[in-house]
Amino acid sequence: MNPIFEEIKDAIVDGDEDLAIELAEKVVAEKIDPVQAVQLGFIKGIEEVGAAWTSGEAFLPDVMMAADAMKAGMDVLEEVLAAGEGEGAYEDKGKIVLGTVEGDIHDIGKNIVGALLTSAGFKVYDIGIDQKAEDFVAKADEVGAKIIAASSLLTTTMKSQKVLVEYLDAQNLRSKYKIIIGGGPTSAKWGEDIGADGWAETADEAVELCKQLM
Amino acid sequence: MLPKFDVLTDEQINKIHKNSLKILQEIGIEFSYDPAIEVFKKHGQRVEGHRVFLDPDFVEEMVEKAPAQFTLHARNPEHNLICGGENIIYMPGYGAPFVYDADGGKRDATMADYDNFVKLAGASKNMHMTGGTVVEPTDVEDEIRHLKMAYSHIINSDKCFMGSSSGYEQAMDSIKLTAVLHGGMDVIKEKPALICLVNSVTPLKYDDRMLGGLMAYAETGQPMVIASLVMAGSTGPATMAGALSLQNAEVLAGITLTQCINPGTPVVYGSTSAVTDMSTGSLSIGNPENALFTSASAQFSRFYGVPCRGGGGLTDAKTVDAQAGYESMMVLFAASTTGVNFVLHTAGILQYYMAMSYEKFMVDDEIAGMVLRYLKGFDCDSDEKMAYDVIEKVGPGGHFLTQKHTRKNFKTEFFRPALSDRQSFDGWSKDSIDTNQRAKLKWQEVLASYTPPELDPAVKEKVEAFIEKRSKELLK
Ligand code: B12
Numbered sequence: 001m002n003p004i005f006e007e008i009k010d011a012i013v014d015g016d017e018d019l020a021i022e023l024a025e026k027v028v029a030e031k032i033d034p035v036q037a038v039q040l041g042f043i044k045g046i047e048e049v050g051a052a053w054t055s056g057e058a059f060l061p062d063v064m065m066a067a068d069a070m071k072a073g074m075d076v077l078e079e080v081l082a083a084g085e086g087e088g089a090y091e092d093k094g095k096i097v098l099g100t101v102e103g104d105i106h107d108i109g110k111n112i113v114g115a116l117l118t119s120a121g122f123k124v125y126d127i128g129i130d131q132k133a134e135d136f137v138a139k140a141d142e143v144g145a146k147i148i149a150a151s152s153l154l155t156t157t158m159k160s161q162k163v164l165v166e167y168l169d170a171q172n173l174r175s176k177y178k179i180i181i182g183g184g185p186t187s188a189k190w191g192e193d194i195g196a197d198g199w200a201e202t203a204d205e206a207v208e209l210c211k212q213l214m
Numbered sequence: 215m216l217p218k219f220d221v222l223t224d225e226q227i228n229k230i231h232k233n234s235l236k237i238l239q240e241i242g243i244e245f246s247y248d249p250a251i252e253v254f255k256k257h258g259q260r261v262e263g264h265r266v267f268l269d270p271d272f273v274e275e276m277v278e279k280a281p282a283q284f285t286l287h288a289r290n291p292e293h294n295l296i297c298g299g300e301n302i303i304y305m306p307g308y309g310a311p312f313v314y315d316a317d318g319g320k321r322d323a324t325m326a327d328y329d330n331f332v333k334l335a336g337a338s339k340n341m342h343m344t345g346g347t348v349v350e351p352t353d354v355e356d357e358i359r360h361l362k363m364a365y366s367h368i369i370n371s372d373k374c375f376m377g378s379s380s381g382y383e384q385a386m387d388s389i390k391l392t393a394v395l396h397g398g399m400d401v402i403k404e405k406p407a408l409i410c411l412v413n414s415v416t417p418l419k420y421d422d423r424m425l426g427g428l429m430a431y432a433e434t435g436q437p438m439v440i441a442s443l444v445m446a447g448s449t450g451p452a453t454m455a456g457a458l459s460l461q462n463a464e465v466l467a468g469i470t471l472t473q474c475i476n477p478g479t480p481v482v483y484g485s486t487s488a489v490t491d492m493s494t495g496s497l498s499i500g501n502p503e504n505a506l507f508t509s510a511s512a513q514f515s516r517f518y519g520v521p522c523r524g525g526g527g528l529t530d531a532k533t534v535d536a537q538a539g540y541e542s543m544m545v546l547f548a549a550s551t552t553g554v555n556f557v558l559h560t561a562g563i564l565q566y567y568m569a570m571s572y573e574k575f576m577v578d579d580e581i582a583g584m585v586l587r588y589l590k591g592f593d594c595d596s597d598e599k600m601a602y603d604v605i606e607k608v609g610p611g612g613h614f615l616t617q618k619h620t621r622k623n624f625k626t627e628f629f630r631p632a633l634s635d636r637q638s639f640d641g642w643s644k645d646s647i648d649t650n651q652r653a654k655l656k657w658q659e660v661l662a663s664y665t666p667p668e669l670d671p672a673v674k675e676k677v678e679a680f681i682e683k684r685s686k687e688l689l690k
Binding site: 056059060061105108109112155156184185202203 | 311312322350352356415421445448449490492493494495568
């Protein structure tokens with residue numbers, strides 16, 4: 001086995017973004033099998049962190065930095081992977097557009113959800129805070145996401161989650177996407193009321209939810 | 215009053231103060247609101263886009279202008295409050311969207327809950343004012359929530375209360391309404407009657423809505439709390455000294471702005487900094503770090519010569535259990551004994567500001583009573599209090615239960631619990647109910663027997679007319 005895979009794995013476990021990029025660039029430059037680099041390097045690393053998280057040994061900075069490093073390295077490999085280079089094929093577990101709704105600037109919870117979804121193998125497109133329904137949908141359309149995940153931390157911005165569902169209805173796009181919602185003041189009932197496909201209270205539960213919906 | 219103890223040495227205060235000034239001068243701080251940017255430009259501060267770089271001497275000079283204390287006026291002058299100095303002001307929790315029940319249930323907070331918490335605060339001898347946004351009344355349209363909330367404070371009690379700070383317009387509404395209650399804008403300009411909470415957006419930002427609110431209060435000479443909530447580990451550094459430096463920088467920048475707009479405007483140095491739970495990312499407030507941030511903030515307020523807001527009956531617990539009790543006591547006790555003047559969130563909070571609980575309110579009210587008694591300390595001012603004569607009279611081996619001196623003094627010297635159980639085991643085991651259940655009975659009893667103080671019908675009519683007119687405009 002090419003020793004670079006082990007190095008990639010360690011870079012992910014250490015949450016070393018720069019090193020992950022550097023190693024990914026080396027994979028491209030030296031024409032090393034990118035699918036193997038992903039499977040034996042990136043995914044191995046993130047799985048290790050994920051396991052440590054589940055057992056309570058890893059903390060948020062560990063997981064979030066690993067997810068950032070993974071994302072940065074995978075971005076470098078994206079082109080060669082898309083071109084179908086390497087043995088077999090690598091596919092992510094599914095694409096998810098994630099953001100905080102219009103009028104709301106809380107993003108810690110959203111970032112954690114994004115990191116845990118990334119570490120579970122999903123490809124997450126984080127569009128940031130204060131985002132309109134149109135922005136969620138435009139991004140989902142652009143990247144071919146299946147799930148749209150919207151975070152809201154204020155009772156006054158929860159209705160933007162409803163607006164998102166209504167917007168998709170109005171555009172006749174509702175059946176194309178699964179909408180999931182979350183954030184402090186939201187609830188399972190609120191999710192049902194507005195016709196979302198799912199709600200989760202914590203980031204761990206959000207991962208389970210996405211696995212079910214994919 | 216007891217002497218306040220310090221948690222920082224003079225050298226540490228200086229180091230942190232310098233660190234904060236360096237942050238403001240070299241990293242700068244973002245104000246998203248254009249009118250605020252104009253103010254800083256006018257005062258010769260370096261501005262790049264929305265980022266302002268503050269000159270250290272300028273900051274010190276501006277903060278100097280803020281008063282060390284001020285009086286907040288209530289519709290009943292008996293409830294006027296001095297904010298600053300040795301005084302301490304307690305009030306209910308602020309901003310929670312949920313209510314948790316005694317049996318573990320969770321529901322959205324409503325306007326009915328709002329009225330109830332205002333009444334409980336009105337009835338309590340330990341709550342000096344009725345607070346603000348005591349819960350988020352989710353059944354009222356957001357456009358007019360601020361009006362309905364103010365109305366609740368006005369008719370359900372005659373104590374001081376807080377107004378909205380969500381944007382210039384809403385803030386002005388609450389100020390004008392308060393003016394109606396007190397007899398005109400010039401009256402409250404002279405005698406400030408409304409206070410609000412302005413929060414920075416950590417790290418190093420102030421947003422439009424809050425700045426609009428800040429401008430409205432500063433322009434009309436109404437006091438405000440300028441607060442920062444650093445979640446150490448996520449929105450701020452994971453070191454205590456780093457997080458405190460960041461908080462201090464933000465609060466100083468906010469105070470500087472208020473003094474630029476209207477020199478001498480009463481402001482309160484506010485802190486709710488605490489830590490991030492590194493396993494879940496959630497805020498955690500029932501801990502020694504929060505108590506330390508609170509005490510350090512009180513010390514910084516003394517250093518800058520302004521009143522301080524911080525602490526409260528703060529907990530991460532979801533129900534009224536032992537955790538709720540010990541965490542809340544720690545933070546409220548630390549705040550109160552180290553010199554905080556304005557304690558938002560004294561009573562009712564569960565789960566890091568997410569919920570209010572009636573039972574928790576009663577528990578915190580009891581804690582507040584205990585702490586207030588503690589703060590009174592020892593009275594050694596008279597022979598009566600030194601009690602030599604009665605000690606002589608009883609002599610060796612007697613008892614004091616049947617002495618006049620005892621009958622006369624115990625009521626004022628001893629704290630009398632309203633909620634705690636001091637019975638024998640047999641006495642207690644007749645009902646064998648825990649604090650949570652006792653608190654439930656207690657708040658129901660208090661609410662049932664509370665009669666709000668009467669409001670002059672002519673004033674009431676004016677207040678209602680104002681609200682009706684504004685509501686129509688806002689709901690259009
Ligand atoms: C930190 C904080 C801020 C920071 C935000 C910094 C940042 N970069 O995010 C600042 C200071 C900027 C801020 C501002 C305001 N805040 Co604020 N804030 C908080 C606070 C203390 C913590 C939020 C947090 O990060 N929690 C930790 C994370 C990990 O939890 P979480 O977001 O809930 O996320 C978890 C789950 O919900 C879930 N999840 C989250 N998103 C999603 C999405 C999906 C799809 C799924 C499935 C799951 C999911 O997974 C996460 C991990 O488990 C809360 C109180 C609280 N205890 O929550 C108040 C709170 C949310 N804020 C509140 C308020 C009122 C405000 C302000 C209006 C002003 C003010 N009074 O402070 C402004 C509004 C600004 C705006 N326009 O958005 C209120 C809301 C009340 C209400 N009416 O709903 C709260 C409840 C505090 C209170 N009691 O007053 N706030």
